[in-house]
Amino acid sequence: MKRIYLIERTDTCGYDEYDAVVIIAKTPKEAKELALKGYYGSFRDDKIICKLIGLANKKQAFGEVLASFNAG
Numbered sequence: 591m592k593r594i595y596l597i598e599r600t601d602t603c604g605y606d607e608y609d610a611v612v613i614i615a616k617t618p619k620e621a622k623e624l625a626l627k628g629y630y631g632s633f634r635d636d637k638i639i640c641k642l643i644g645l646a647n648k649k650q651a652f653g654e655v656l657a658s659f660n661a662g
Contacts, residue, residue, distance in 0.1 A: 592646035594655065595621035601637040605662025608632035612655040614646045624653065 595613050603609040608629040615621035618640045625633045 592616065592648075592650060592652065593621075593642055594644040594646050596641045596643045597621060597625040597633065598639050598641070599633060599637055600639055601634075603632075603660055605660060608657055608659050610658040612643070612657075614650055614652050614655060616652075618642070628654075629657065 592614050593616065595615060595618060596610065597613060598610045599608075609632070611625050611629065611633075613621045613624050615624060622635065622638065622640050625638065626635060
């Protein structure tokens, strides 16, 4: 089943960094892995939390839905 996860940083976010991302994945582990692989190193495994925020429908693709970027 596809689930929608919110990945948020727990540390301070500076300019030109991502602070959160919404991802469709099967598990929280998979959602965290997707966040850690991308976003130019903005996310670190020990500095993020993963929250289940909903269920995706069959038409929605796995991966990023929305990202929050702090432009400098």
